[in-house]
Amino acid sequence: MYDPLVNAHPGVGAPHSPSYWVDTAGTAPEDDGPVNGAMDVEVAIIGAGYTGLSCALHLAREHGIRAVVLEANQVAWGCSGRNGSFARISGGRVPLAELIKRYGPSTAKAYFDEMTAGLNTVRGLIADGQIDCDAQPDGVFKVASHATHVEGLKREVGLYNDVLKYGAKFVEADNVKAVHNGAEAFGALYMPDGFSMHPLKLAWGIHRQARAAGAKVHTRSPVTEWHSGNGSHRLVTPGGVVTARRVVVATNGYTSPALNKATAGRVLPVHSQIIVTRPLTAEEKRQSLVGSECMFDTRNLLSYYRRLPDDRIMFGGRSAITGRDAENPQHRQNLHDAMCRKFPALAGIEVDYNWGGWVAVSENSLPFICKVPGLDNVFSAGGYAGSGVSFSVQAGKRLAQMAAGEAQPTAIDFLHQVPKRFPFQPFLRIGQRLAYAWYRFKDAQ
Ligand SMILES: Cc1cc2nc3c(=O)[nH]c(=O)nc-3n(C[C@H](O)[C@H](O)[C@H](O)COP(=O)(O)OP(=O)(O)OC[C@H]3O[C@@H](n4cnc5c(N)ncnc54)[C@H](O)[C@@H]3O)c2cc1C
The missing domain is CATH 3.50.50.60 (FAD/NAD(P)-binding domain)
Incomplete structure (x- = not known):
């Protein structure tokens, strides 16, 4: 590669x-x-x-x-x-609390507004160009993958509400199950804006x-x-x-x-890799990703995932360090293992696609x-x-x-x-x- x-x-x-x-x-x-x-x-x-x-x-x-x-x-x-495939209010990888500390609340708000403008620019191009890119309904969940991450997520919701005046909310674990029915979901930060599509x-x-x-x-x-x-x-x-x-x-x-x-x-x-499973059965769907929203977790080496329109699961995360190692089957296995830890009902499910690419970190x-x-x-x-x-x-x-x-x-x-x-x-x-x-x-x- x-x-x-x-x-x-x-x-x-x-x-x-x-x-x-x-x-x-x-x-x-x-x-x-x-x-x-x-x-x-x-x-x-x-x-x-x-x-x-x-x-x-x-x-x-x-x-x-x-x-x-x-x-x-x-x-x-x-x-x-x-x-x-997630078009979100996002850019870079600095936690919100750190952004506010580094640059102050008004610059953090201005940056949040610019990221929001970015999402709206994408929406505008899709509408103007009548781009048929399978855009899904809005909704983004940042899922607490560990019980100890819940308090941090609640504090983050507070910063969104109080500093950025944005309507993020905390969703309790029992309610997360309605969209994310598996393990490693102790609550979630929900953002109403952001959608997935065909990139x-x-x-x-x-x-x-x-x-x-x-x-x-x-x-x-x-x-x-x-x-x-x-x-x-x-x-x-x-x-x-x-x-x-x-x-x-x-x-x-x-x-x-x-x-x-x-x-x-x-x-x-930095290499990021994605696997896509075969389409789920109706029962597998009920036991895993019930919702089709954008999801990612709270790990440092985070996983991102969604259910695709044809009921496959797309699951991604960090993988190889070098291009020479990118094809190593171990990386695909690591993603499969991470997916099945979240959704035990998918144990052993076949993977039909596997690829990766280079994201840029400044x-x-x-x-x-x-x-x-x-x-x-x-x-x-x-x-x-x-x-x-x-x-x-x-x-x-x-x-x-x-x-x-x-x-x-x-x-x-x-x-x-x-x-x-x-x-x-x-x-x-x-x-x-x-x-x-x-x-x-x-x-x-
Ligand atoms: C696996 C993966 C998952 C991701 N998931 C998400 C996500 O869900 N949500 C999100 O917001 N972001 C995601 N990203 C990041 C997002 O895709 C990128 O930030 C975005 O696409 C960057 O676009 P770009 O045009 O800047 O760069 P790119 O799309 O990478 O384009 C750069 C282009 O430059 C060309 N090029 C390089 N050198 C030369 C040269 N010398 N001469 C001519 N051409 C050259 C390359 O061929 C390439 O086509 C993901 C990235 C990867 C790899």
Whole structure:
């Protein structure tokens, strides 16, 4: 599997990783094929995931700029075509109490409002583009997987209510059973906003809208070299060189340090993996995920799960550290074990699909939407830490504002700061192994 810390770029036209989403998405929409010869453009966007596609769409629609998107493989080949499908009020992985402590209540509220705006941007694109992406009814449960987590969840509900003025509520364990009928559910924090859908269909829908608005999306076009000077950037792809005045880097967890020294080491690619079971029988459904809402638990190495429209269970969580180890069957078994601990009625159930991808974690565990230092007119967003479906779409919209000339499109300063580079880069993965061991120990308490 492509490993951003090992390989120079993600490939040239590699097919989508086999997944439930690929098998159920239908036919891929047209794109503009590989770059063919020299091109001179105002804005080039590297990466055709939600960030890049949303940026291209908003540049065309709201700023009259017809950008060119360069994608190594296929539209939404990265996280955007293979994620866990939850569009929530989320972005990054900083607990709410910590966010309030770090930045104060009013900045935390402004950030919450921006995340909410992200969810509404996704809803708006689905409605405007009539994207048929199997969107499910709203509702998100954060389930206490241990009795000792209940008090913390109740305090979190209090912060949502009092500081953010948001109507989250605590659901007692007996009532959680109505949607989550199994073990490891000692109560839950419920958020009324947030829904699941078909992530690849969503990406293709945004792609269609971006092209209809005038953007070009060139697949099979990895940027293999980048030369800057005289107010422009020369992006070398196998099919030709693209010269651009402004560049948007939307490669997120799939960013190789070889792309450009200025963007290297700003995110840590962390592997997340998903299994999908065969469809449940009516009795298995009654004994497991009765509801179809988005669910995740309170562990440090958390699991996320939902029942799909055809009654399969999708269950995901952290897995391998390196690309070389990603195919190790032990990771799939670990997810199966974790699912069956929650839902003993599913013991031994067959798994029909299994895949993974690279989420991007920044040094402060929060997203960034910034100007890249040391390069003229280069902008980047990422670091959503596995919670980026709606926030990447919003970040793409904000990046479009920046590429169109706006210095800082929100009042949330931390969002626009350049992410620090991870220290001791050669040892990153050793640190990650130690952190995982510590989290596993804590999660077992
Ligand atoms: C298994 C998994 C489950 C997840 N579940 C959820 C979830 O339920 N909810 C949620 O909110 N978030 C989830 N996420 C995270 C979410 O999917 C991402 O935050 C979001 O899709 C990021 O979009 P993006 O456009 O920034 O990056 P990506 O979609 O990863 O796109 C980056 C693109 O850049 C391209 N690229 C890289 N280098 C080059 C180059 N040199 N030249 C050209 N192209 C290049 C790649 O090929 C790739 O297509 C999950 C992620 C994974 C992997």
